[in-house]
Amino acid sequence: MGRLKVEQLVLGPVSTNCYFALNQETKELLIIDPADQPERIFQKVAQMEGTPVAVLLTHGHFDHISAAEAVRDRYDIPVYACPLETEMLWEPSVNMTQYYGRPVSMKADKMPSDLEVFEAAGFKVQMIFTPGHTKGSCCYYFKDEDVLFSGDTLFHGSVGRTDFPGGSSAQIVESLHRLVDALPEDTVVYPGHDTSTTIGYEKRYNPFV
Template sequence: MNIKMDYTVIPGVSTNCYLLINKDTDEAVIIDPAGNEPQISALIEKNKCHPCAILITHGHYDHIGAARQLAVKYGIKVYAGEHEKELLADAYKNLSAHMGAKITLEADVWIKDKQHINPAGIDIEVIHTPGHTSGGVSYYVKDASVLFSGDTLFAESVGRTDFATGSFSDIVSSIKDKLFLLPDDTVVFPGHGESTSIAHEKKYNPYCQ
């Protein structure tokens, strides 16, 4: 399978919004559409692809802001972890109320740990990775050796755990007991900042030694 990845950085808190594209069909998956629909649509147009799903790693405002607009525009469904319902529905817990714009989101499809989904014909494994939020998930694409880790795992760092439903012990466990079981050559694309690899994080991440 010919899989391509592209992304754009949404201003504000510099959220990475990714496009995962099946080049055999030009279908695409949007991952973490932060609040700039025109910018994300421009990325889609640049790649001449056809979105068929939106995947949310977790419910914070800076990862969901344009989700509903894009879902309506392209006639596609939003997927989110089954344990993230409460945070997505609460503008204070998802932090949008503190930013002056109350945003809530109801996913069309609630997904479970270890579930495999196939949007755009790409096999994607859902990994429940609580810690940054209790219902956060990461998305592993074995055929491309990539992981979309949201705000769970960053390059030599981890996500904050001082927001609603966060837990430092949970985030360390999610990384060490789940993500570090993936192949060392897996490339990690986080919600913010530069990409890294599982091998690099096993060796150099100070939070997970």
Template sequence: MEIKKLIVGMVQTNCYIAINPGTKEAVVVDPGDEAGRIRSEVERLGVKAQAILLTHGHFDHVMAMEELRDGWGVPIYACEKEAEVLADPGKNLTGQFLGGGSALKADVLLSDQETASLAGYDFRLLHTPGHTGGSCCYYVESEKVLFSGDTLFQESYGRIDFPTGSGRQIAESIVKVLFALPDDTAVYPGHMGDTTIGDEKLYNPLASYIGRL
């Protein structure tokens, strides 16, 4: 898997293009804004988008999704427990941050541990509530890759003060779910730089909860 990162939108969200170099197919993760730029990059790379994956429903991760879906004719995937956040402008924050409100909807809702086979890879959804109630990560075991959204950051973690957020849940999601992955798993977060599970078990503030939850 080859991974291209684009930093998009007003809060510098990481949008990822996950590419299968053999088939020239790709999956776009968290198209937060700048649909034209994302589309141009996919064209420049010479790949064909197969799907869009959302780690959660906040505006800065979803605002390009409908334009790209309509243009490419591909499905949007999200966690089944995030449907409420996507549909509610007060919870997806489009009302608060964009001056208007958008009710959004994914085409395919996955449950915890369910796998979507896309572009020649198996993307396993890990339900990781805390930043939002339906936040998730996508784990590609064969590539040792995790797209962590706003759950796990480099030496940090996502905000818990938005609707449906929970400090207890994000700690449990990171310590019990994500820290159970192999240490050499590459982590691609929703903001800031890349990291690994091993590094986060050493340096993340929530590492102090290992063995205590």
């Protein structure tokens, strides 16, 4: 992983993984899925002595975006998301924030297209479109560091649920195959919930492959 240091907080009512991807050379920091409890996120940033430069959203569900605007405002940084997640981010009834007492209606600042590579915190980051959990679910692949942030598409030994609006069990299996067929087996996967895994492990043992 070289320059990349990954730390996490487990936040919010359904134990969501919020990740902090630090460039150890420049101290630039990416925050992936700022789930909830912004004060804890601010504390973590200070503890890591990082300078946040962007927020990466894997999808727009309440448990991945509840602190996104607070983080964007605090550090004046852009939010990345898949273009097909625009409606979910904007509509509190779709992203389900209205059911948790704090409706969120937000827009992403940058919306890379499928397989587009952009630079953030000194890393080359590829957005991989992986629908199924939501219409605009995506993963972020750090090829040079052999790391994938998979959101709720791929879990350790499982996949994300597909019974919410915009979900599709057929699509999520297609997305899973897209990942395990294309990425090296030693790629470390950091999912939206539960523990990390590798592409190789999932290729062998995930029942949805």
